[in-house]
Amino acid sequence: MVQVSVIGSGSEHEQNAEEIGRLLAGRGATVVTGGLGEVMAAAARGAKQAGGTTIGILPGESRSEANEWIDHAVVTGIGHARNLAVVASGDAVIAVGGRYGTLAEIGLALTLGRPVVVLEPGWQVDGTQHATTPAQAVELALDACA
Amino acid sequence: MVQVSVIGSGSEHEQNAEEIGRLLAGRGATVVTGGLGEVMAAAARGAKQAGGTTIGILPGESRSEANEWIDHAVVTGIGHARNLAVVASGDAVIAVGGRYGTLAEIGLALTLGRPVVVLEPGWQVDGTQHATTPAQAVELALDACA
Amino acid sequence: MVQVSVIGSGSEHEQNAEEIGRLLAGRGATVVTGGLGEVMAAAARGAKQAGGTTIGILPGESRSEANEWIDHAVVTGIGHARNLAVVASGDAVIAVGGRYGTLAEIGLALTLGRPVVVLEPGWQVDGTQHATTPAQAVELALDACA
Amino acid sequence: MVQVSVIGSGSEHEQNAEEIGRLLAGRGATVVTGGLGEVMAAAARGAKQAGGTTIGILPGESRSEANEWIDHAVVTGIGHARNLAVVASGDAVIAVGGRYGTLAEIGLALTLGRPVVVLEPGWQVDGTQHATTPAQAVELALDACA
Numbered sequence: 001m002v003q004v005s006v007i008g009s010g011s012e013h014e015q016n017a018e019e020i021g022r023l024l025a026g027r028g029a030t031v032v033t034g035g036l037g038e039v040m041a042a043a044a045r046g047a048k049q050a051g052g053t054t055i056g057i058l059p060g061e062s063r064s065e066a067n068e069w070i071d072h073a074v075v076t077g078i079g080h081a082r083n084l085a086v087v088a089s090g091d092a093v094i095a096v097g098g099r100y101g102t103l104a105e106i107g108l109a110l111t112l113g114r115p116v117v118v119l120e121p122g123w124q125v126d127g128t129q130h131a132t133t134p135a136q137a138v139e140l141a142l143d144a145c146a
Numbered sequence: 147m148v149q150v151s152v153i154g155s156g157s158e159h160e161q162n163a164e165e166i167g168r169l170l171a172g173r174g175a176t177v178v179t180g181g182l183g184e185v186m187a188a189a190a191r192g193a194k195q196a197g198g199t200t201i202g203i204l205p206g207e208s209r210s211e212a213n214e215w216i217d218h219a220v221v222t223g224i225g226h227a228r229n230l231a232v233v234a235s236g237d238a239v240i241a242v243g244g245r246y247g248t249l250a251e252i253g254l255a256l257t258l259g260r261p262v263v264v265l266e267p268g269w270q271v272d273g274t275q276h277a278t279t280p281a282q283a284v285e286l287a288l289d290a291c292a
Numbered sequence: 293m294v295q296v297s298v299i300g301s302g303s304e305h306e307q308n309a310e311e312i313g314r315l316l317a318g319r320g321a322t323v324v325t326g327g328l329g330e331v332m333a334a335a336a337r338g339a340k341q342a343g344g345t346t347i348g349i350l351p352g353e354s355r356s357e358a359n360e361w362i363d364h365a366v367v368t369g370i371g372h373a374r375n376l377a378v379v380a381s382g383d384a385v386i387a388v389g390g391r392y393g394t395l396a397e398i399g400l401a402l403t404l405g406r407p408v409v410v411l412e413p414g415w416q417v418d419g420t421q422h423a424t425t426p427a428q429a430v431e432l433a434l435d436a437c438a
Numbered sequence: 439m440v441q442v443s444v445i446g447s448g449s450e451h452e453q454n455a456e457e458i459g460r461l462l463a464g465r466g467a468t469v470v471t472g473g474l475g476e477v478m479a480a481a482a483r484g485a486k487q488a489g490g491t492t493i494g495i496l497p498g499e500s501r502s503e504a505n506e507w508i509d510h511a512v513v514t515g516i517g518h519a520r521n522l523a524v525v526a527s528g529d530a531v532i533a534v535g536g537r538y539g540t541l542a543e544i545g546l547a548l549t550l551g552r553p554v555v556v557l558e559p560g561w562q563v564d565g566t567q568h569a570t571t572p573a574q575a576v577e578l579a580l581d582a583c584a
Contacts (some may be wrong), residue, residue, distance in 0.1 A: 055218055060259055072201055074220050075234035078516040081373040088207055088221035104399025110392040112207055225372040227519040246548035253542030329526035347510055353526055353550055364493055366512050367526035380499055404499055
């Protein structure tokens, strides 16, 4: 089953992240996130609304930090180094908003050759694709997995 | 949903691991493993035979190294350091056979306070519980999660 | 003793990296790198020319992959996740050239609040300082440590 | 230069760890530890008393958690997963006391093929060598590096 990682942060991007999660689940993709709040929670919430499956790859040492929409919690205990696992576990990656942690994840994803779609407005990095709507982001990501 | 990590190695232990996977899935627990061969593959295979769900936490940078019974592949890219994530992601841990990597995982699990059940014959470590059959191992592990 | 991490890649940037290593060592700073080739090797080589001390934080499982100018090899075994350790171990970070791995390191450094100086031409990321010469890069980095 | 990792915990073992650090430094070996307290601090203190060099590989995100006898602090940010780097960075490993974290490190060291010397009383693990005095532990460890 296709796995797509949704990364990012910023409460102003939650509505887009939720829509992306919903659309990915509707297309049968498992949604992978970092398992915490804001964009991560919204993407997982959207996926669950559409009956999908969610994986949360957590930085700490306890399952309890996962948001309530995570089906399968992976407890890494390695802090920010878990960003590598978040993007490596996606057949493609969609970035929604985000600050420096998201930039690091984009860099790691591209290092590993994972396709990265950035929803506008977002980080401008050569080698990524850009989408202007959640639907387009999902389309580009799933095309890149094919 | 309860998650139980099954760790270990050694082809002579595969039958026991498969039985443990089957019993865990029958009891509704998700089976977490390191996603590769031998004990890891057998536990996942057993879980799938019983209609369960499996997570494989891989050491490398590609999903392709996962065995065929893994539903959800987590690609960590961190080599042996992924052992921490394997045991941390279990509400309890069952060890089946195994060499030094398994010993390291037992040590990490106990460091994090995860209950550890060792199926005999196996590593003798203070702080673990011992089981003589797959059924007893599953019983002890699920009791420890409760 | 102050530790400054020098990150980056690209053989065309080696001369600048070597000059930065030399200047850092001349100012008494320990030079931290990822321990491999190109910019990492050049920075360490420069530091040793000036009688400095070098630390190489390696991705693999063997000291043998360190370049010959590394005094102290840290063998992490965690692949690209060692990028976090490279930047976290610097009181400041200087980026010289570099591709996606360097971008990831800049993102991780900024996530942790480490000051980052980018030698032009290089990645354009808000929150970094920019230098046009090796001497200015070293000056800005050491000022940021103070 | 030879690097020897000293692992363990327990305040009752500090005197032995300090003696081991002193002897290693006297023989020209760099002492690698996890950089925190008890055995880790004692080994580094001993090494500095003998004019040696010390590396501390820290679990957190800040140099400030290093004990005062650490010359070179490596800030990994990966929690217990840094145990892998501690043992991988030693050409040999000496265990002094220790609880589950030390057991995990012994398992990881043996997984990577690093020679492990356990100072009695300590963990009993097949594949390790045992020493009854600090001097013997250092002798066995340095012999194993040769």
